[in-house]
Amino acid sequence: MSSCENPNVDKDALMPRRQKFDGKTKICVRCKENTGNVVIRYSVYCKTCFFPLVQTRFRKSLEPSINATPDGPRKKALKAVGSLVIGLSGGTCSTAMLDLVAKSYFAPKNEPTGKLKGGKDHPRNSDKGVWKGKAGISYVEVCGAFPGEKDRTEDIRAVVESYSNSNFEFLPLRLEDSFDSNWWKSVGGDLSTSAQSLARLDLHLVNSSSESSPLQALRTYLSSLPTQTAFYSAVQMLVRLLLLHTSASRDASHLLLGTSLTSLSVNLISGIAQGSGYQVTEEGKEEWNPRPEHGMPLRIVRPLRDVGMKECTIWDWWCKLKIVGEPRSLYSGGKNAIGALTRDFIFGLESDYPATVSTVARTCAKLTPKEGSDEICALCERPAQHGVQAWKSRISIRSYQEVSSAVSGNTRPPHLTEEEITNLTKSSLDITPTSDHPFSLTPLLCYACHTLLTSRSSRGLAASLPQGQSTGDVPLPLWVRSSADMAISAHSHESVPLAVKMSRREMEKEISEFLLSDE
Incomplete structure (x- = not known):
């Protein structure tokens, strides 16, 4: 249970916690007819009204960014300039997002009666989709960073193939592809690099050797990081860049990520704690520009940013969806990383004070840097602050490796x-x-x-x-x-x-x- 209270204060003097459900309101607040089945942020909803509620929030977050001109007229037909890539981790939220995308934009147009709907679903528009070509579903297998963990690629493939009518294309990736020259060439790159002595203050670029395999290179890179927080942040960053470069190679205009409202709050607080406050805007809304000759601008959209993890879990349960992913941060001492600690705190906060998590995300969404920058970080490829x-x-x-202990009174190491x-x-x-x-x-x-x-x-x-x-x-x-x-x-x-x-x-x-x- 999360709590910011003073343990030394008398419990009777504290303001009583607001109850999640008063036990009196049992009727759905939406239809006002059916008995409620679930409580979401102090409101009661029935099963019938729950599905359109989540779908409305999902489409409201996604559709304004589909057309080339974002936030355009709502009556204008939805037509993206490129293809679609969906980032799937197999977790609770990404599984719900895949199901929502499949049912909202790729489901068969036929009604149970066998008749086609009218309007935008008229027969003359039955072959016209929102995105060009097949939608790609990309999964990044990270077991290479966690020795002994199960490879879930085939489990994810089975989930994708269960949507046979949606005509999705499965795009399996591995975390070690970040160091694989064959993958890099397939997405349009042909160079590699190493850093000389990551433990030093100044990092240098030198040509990397091809003696080690991509998996060995990945483990060497992750082993060189100084903290558990850096380890898990690096894994998260590699997954993101693999998805971005793969999407750009397919001429995709949109990359959808299954980041829920809860996960967004975790990422925002964790990112600020790790020094990425300048990039806080990119956590909620991001447009990534690849090299000019390697694709169009890519919009990274999180359509579940107004849907909590509780709603995603209920969606998966009632739709009988299979969850094949588990959070890897629970292994190898990851509980002590900043991301895992923030995750535990926000999850407890959502359980005790549901409205607070939404406030965290909305408040962080209002933050903007004082000064813009056209510089891009070479490692994470996000905006970098000037100077x-x-x-x-x-x-x-500053520390000097030659000094065994600090010398008080000296302005510089005496040697x-x-x-x-x-x-x-x-x-x-x-x-x-x-x-x-x-x-x-x-x-x-x-x-x-x-x-x-x-x-x-x-x-x-x-x-x-x-x-x-x-x-x-x-x-x-x-x-x-x-x-x-x-x-x-x-x-x-x-x-x-x-x-x-x-x-x-x-x-x-x-x-x-x-x-x-x-x-």
Whole structure:
């Protein structure tokens, strides 16, 4: 049970909790005729009225974004400019979303009487769909990140094939595809990358080797992350990018995700706690622009953002839908990650105070950054705040690997010269890339991704890496090099202003002509 109360206060002095159901109102608030079957946010609904209620909220969230001009006239016919991809995890909410999409937009037009409906469902429009081509249903198998876990690909395939009349196309993916050159080429990419020593403050791009398999590369990358929070955030980010690039390769205009109101609140609070407050708008409404030659702008829509997890569960139960997915965060110590802790808190909050979860999502939806930015993070491919590197250097405590303990009273480590400290503060973007000085990845990351890769932890990095793997060559997803090269060539490093500390010798050289001689 979630509670923010003071345990030392007398229970009798506290305001009594509002009851979810007073026991008196048993009639459905919608039809006012039938006896209610379920209580949703203090309101009673019967089974007959429950289904149109959820469908109305679902369509209200989805349909304004279907046409090329969003939020256009409601009477205008729905016609997307591209195809549709549905992200399916097999969980409660994504299963309900798939069923809603199938019944709302891909169900046979015939009524039980055998007659076709009129209006937009007239026989002359029976072959005209909202989206072009077949709808793709993409599932990302993540068992590679959780050794010993079951591969659920075939279970998900069976769920998709159960909608035989909808003519869906199943698109299976694996988490290790993020490091698979064959998959990257199939979606239009051809480059790869590694990061040199993720434990250091400055990250560098170097060419990755093809000696390790995609699965080994995935596990090396995840093992190099310093915290459990970073581990599960990285898995979530890889799933998202796999879905985005796969959708772009199919000329899709819309990607639907089964994020419910409850899950949206979890993602918002968890994201802010991990440093992605600048990207809070993208959690609710996002439009992703792939490289110009690799597809049209892709709208990521969460049509269940006004439907709670309780409603999704009831929909699945009454429609007798099979749930094949389980939250992976419950394994391998994931209960201590920020995402899992936030999830437990929001779930308890929804159980005790249902209206509060809706308030969290609506409040976060009103948040916008003070300043816009045209910079894109090379790792998560979301908007990156301008000047993050300079800002973080002012608020962060720098650590030096050579120092075994802090030395009080010293402004710098005593064994480092002025020139060595200056080299530590210089960015490799200002240096011609060589084998000794590769391009810096740090200025191309958003604050959340840089924190994800460099957070400090009591867990030793070298101990967590696979045997024979050093900290000097940790692979990164294949799209990072492409994103970094595009940003570097497009802006010529001008979009990343850097403050470089000069040594005393360099400062003296710059102002030497203005100095008076000692004589």
